Amino acid sequence: MAIVTISRGSYSMGKKVAQKVAENLGFDLISQALLYETSDRFRIPHKQLQKAIHDAPGIFEQHQHTKKMFLAYIRSTLVEMVSKGNIVYHGLAGHFLLNHLPHVFKVRITASMENRVAVKIKEGLSEPQAKIKILEDDDHRKKWTRSIYQADPNDGMLYDLVIGIDKFSIDDAVELICQGALKKSFESTPECIRLSQDFLLACKLKAALVENFPDVGVICEYGNLLVYATTKEAHANKFKDVLGYFQRENKGIHNLEVHDMMTMPDQAV
């Protein structure tokens, strides 16, 4: 039931590693399928989702909630896709999107600039062009992570294991990740399953509310949903309608409470 997320710097061989890890463990690999699935579910063009999860917010996007909305959709889809376990997710922001789940083995693959440039040169770029492209990519990732999660993507604390691929063969890196994923700490216990179900409910409700109420926060514990909103939001008819519909359409909800005028906890989705 383990879940592995593999994050990487661009052109760091992370894709190959992820494919082999999934193959060796007999897990399903999720990569681009996440955005296509989100696109189908929420009827958002794939390109817009791609932009939301990859590009740093531009000057005019800072105060718009489009990015926040698309991310809530992507997160809700991903949490549902990984809820069955035995998944390798190789894509952007997996370690952030699934950060509430304790049994996710979060891996980052890094490579030296020389090796990354060498990969791009093989694709036909000149050395300066390759360097510029890689630095641009890195810059986008940094800005994106800072603006959405106020973190640095290179901070080791975000991951369980960081592998500098330069000194390892791909097979060695794959073996290390497979060993890690099968460790006791990442086994899916009944408690983990319960947390996954709660997290999924919270993410689904957030996705249902985010278009009209982008700043609400949702927590779910033992099937009890707590929604943190402003007084104005909490009394809006549309808000009540969405909550009512959500409660009718989803199983496993024991209780749903709206808390206004209360500070939203850090762990709220």
Place this chain on the structure above:
Amino acid sequence: MPVLIFTSDNKDFENKIAKQIAQKLEYTTLSLPFLNEVADKYVLDRDKLAEAMKITPSILKRMPSKTWRYFLSCVEVEVLNRLLKDNIVCWGLAAQLYVVVVSHVLKVRLIGGHGNTEQTAGAAIDIDRARKVAAEHEQKRDKWSMAAFNRKESNPELYDMVINMDQIQPGEIVETIVTTLGYPRFKAMTYSKTTLADKALAAMVKNVLLKTQTDIHVHSQNGTVVVTTTSIKREKNKKIDLLEVNYKIRNIEMEVLSFLKLK
């Protein structure tokens, strides 16, 4: 055979895990007590040498920059010479900052795990407080490592592996590192041994020159040493003479220093 350079912001775990790995692989260890040997060999004050590994130079701390750099250089020379012998687990001597791009050296950093140390459990310090203390310590170490070797100790790109101890247990870490050291890529080859020997040689030359010079950079490739320094035009010859006199006095093998150039 491989060399393991090991570091952690949590000194409890650093010592414990490094010793366990050394024991399991029957490797020799190289850690903080080695500083006393270095101090004795170079006739340095033991306490001051230990202090130099922690503080950045300042007049208030009675450690001028020149002395500080010389102290660090002594440690670097001796550690590199020891690492040439292979099958070593080294920690606490900042080797991760000066042993770079040597293929048979595995560099591992442990982070996190503040919630399960004996220290935090015994003193009932909460995890958030422990994390805050660790972050402050990391900031200090980064400041030190930037001043000493122009590299941030906390930068994950400096290491081959960074393992977060929040979820992974010490026993599992030992197992993972032992497996990794067994990979063929970490076997010592002629090329990687030469790279390490070059680093040791460059460090030795730098150590000799640091007694009289400050602004020098020493690099060695296949036994050829290049010293780079800056000087104003009228001092150029004086500086070249000084460098030459230095290596002659110190009796460094002439064939090794066959190419000494001032840029």
